[in-house]
Amino acid sequence: MADSRQSLPIGSSGGLTRREILVGATGAVSTIATTPVSGQQALETTRRPGRGPNELGQRSQFVRPRRDPSTTSSRTPLQDLRGTLTPADLHFERHHGGVPAIDPDRYELLIHGMVERATIFTLADIKRFPATSRICFLECSGNLRRGTPETLPQMVCGLTSQTEWTGVRLSTVMEEVGASSDAKWFLAEGQDAAVMTRSIPMSKAFDDAMIVYAQNGDALMPGNGFPARLLLPGWEGNASVKWLRRIEVADQPFMTREETSKYTDPLGDGRTVRQFSFVMDARSIITDPAYPRIIEPGWHEIRGLAWSGRGRITRVEVSTDGGANWQIAELQPPVLEKAHVRFRAPWNWTGTPTELLSRATDETGYTQPTWEVLRAARGPRTRYHQNPITSWTIGETGQVLFGADRLRS
C-alpha cells in the first residue's frame, strides 16, 4: 500500500485532454496507460491532512451555485439544486426599497385597528407564542421571463424557493389582541424603505397565515425579512410582507399601490382589471436537462419541480416529443400542500431533435395551461401570474435550449 502511494505522480493528469484520459483508461496507448488516472485523486487527498473544523460551513471550492441578481431581485439557481428545500443563501429575493438592517433587540411589531387590545410585541414576545413549522414554497407573482433560447431555468422562473418556516400562527396573535369579528381585512406593513403594504383578507389570518422568524431552522436571512415577516402559504410572494412592523385590522382593503396599480391583472376585454389575485396557480418546470447542457444519446432522467398554491400536486406529465404524447412522471414523496415537489421520468434519447415539456395538475383538478390558452383567457396585457407550460428543445448535437418559441405572443 505504501509503495503504491509513493509511486503516484501528483497532479499528472493536469495536462491531459479528456480524450487522452479516456484512451489511457482503456490501456490502448501504452505510454499513458502506465500512468494510473482513475482513482488517482482518491489517493491524492489521503496524503496530507485536510482542514480542521471551522465556525461556519462553506460549499466545496468546486461548487459555486449563485443567485442571479438584477437591481430589484435575485433568482434561485433552480438548475443547481436537487431537492425541494432552498438553501437560505440561495432563496430568491425581491424587494422594493432595498434590504434594511434591523437590530432584532429593537424590533417591534405593532398590531392595532379593529382589535380589543392594540399591542406592541418584541421579537422575544413573538417567539414566546406557541411555535409551528411548515414547508411551503414562496413565489413572486411576476415569475416568468420568456427570454431567448439561451435561458437558464433560473432565468425562466427562479423567483420561487422553498423553506421550512418557523413562527407563530397569525390566528394565535389575532386572538391575543382580540381582533374584531367584524374585521374583514388587515394591512401588513414592512419597515423597509418602500414601507411595503398589502391588504390581506382576515380569512387567511385564520386559515394558515404565520408570522415567521426562522428559515430552515435558522434566523431569517436579511433579504427574506429578518427578523420577522408575514408568511401566506400558496399566495403571491409580495403579500407575505417582509420586515413586518405593523398590522392594522380593518373592515375593508386599504387599496395600496401594490394592490391597485401593481400586482393586478388587466384582462382581455381591455377594461377589467382583476385585483387581489393572491393564489399561485399550479406550475412545473424541467430543471434537467436544460440550457446550457449538451446531452449524449442514451438514457437520461428528466427532472424538475412542480408546485401549486391551491394544494397538493397530484400529477406531473412530461412529453418527450413536443407535446404529442405525455407520460406520467414519478413524484418524490412527501408531496406536501402548497409545496415544491420533485418529479422524475426516464427518457432514452435516440439522437433525433425533439422537445421536452412538463405540465402539472393539482388536487383541485387545475392543469397548467399552454401559453396560448393562458393568453386567450387573460389577454395580452397580464403581467403577473403567468404559469405556462415551458419546454426545452434538444438539437442534433444534443444542445439543450429553452423553448422560447412556445411563449411568443
Add this chain to the structure above:
Amino acid sequence: MTVIWRRLVVLQIPILGFSLVIGFLQSNLESAEQNFVQPPDRFGFGRPAMITDIEKLDIDVTPAGTGLPPGNGTAQTGTATWNRVCGSCHGPNGEGGTAAPVVGLEPQTGPPTVGNFWPYATTLYDYINRAMPRNAPGSLTADEVYGLVAWILARNEIIEDNAVMDARTLPQVTMPSSNRFVPDDRTGGPEIR
C-alpha cells in the same frame, strides 16, 4: 395440587398478567390526558400600544381619506417639487425615464399610468408619502406631497391646475380607472381564467 387446579393456575396467570398490563396502559393514558395542558385564550404577551405609539407608524391613507394629514397643494405649487425631486427619474413631464411614466391617458396602447391605471387618488398620497423619492423616502412635507399629487392629477387632466388638494378634496377625486378594478372572483378548480 390437583391436575385441574394446576391447569386453572396455568390459565389464570397469563389472564391476570394481561389484565394488569391493560390496566396499567389505561391508567397511563388517563394520566397523559390529564397532563395535557390546554393553551390559554390569551398569553398576556406584549405591551399595550399607546395612541402615540400608533400615530408614529400609522401613515396609511384609505380611499375614504382616513389618514390624510393637514396641509394642501396645487399643481402650481407641485411643479417646483416635481422638477426638483421627481422629474429626473419620471421625466420632466411625467412621461417616464429610468422610472415608470405617471402621465398618460390612453387605456389600450400606452403603458400603465396614474391616468389610465390608478383607481384611487388617495393611493397617490399614500404611496408618494410612504416610498418616494426612492433615494430619500419619507423626506417630503405634507404640502409637498399634496402639491405632487395635484401636479400628477392635473397632468393627467383629472383636475384643474388650480384645484387645491387637501384632506377634504382628494378623496372626492374620481379617477378614470375607478370602476375598472374587480376582486378576483375565480373559485378554483380546473378553470383557466
